[in-house]
Amino acid sequence: xxxxxxxxxxxxxxKPSLKAAAEKAARDDGRSLxxxxxxxxxxxxxxxxxxx
Numbered sequence: 001x002x003x004x005x006x007x008x009x010x011x012x013x014x015k016p017s018l019k020a021a022a023e024k025a026a027r028d029d030g031r032s033l034x035x036x037x038x039x040x041x042x043x044x045x046x047x048x049x050x051x052x
Contacts, residue, residue: 019033026036045051 022036023033026033029036031039042051
């Protein structure tokens with residue numbers, strides 16, 4: 001699979017407690033917050049058949 005360049009920016013609003021928990025999870029996984037969100041979204045979309 002070709003690696004796409006990350007050129008699209010997405011802004012979300014969330015509760016501060018959710019962001020703090022996600023930042024901790026990302027740190028624990030050795031990722032940035034953006035990387036964690038991208039992974040979780042991609043995993044969800046693959047599971048639902050929207051992404052190959």
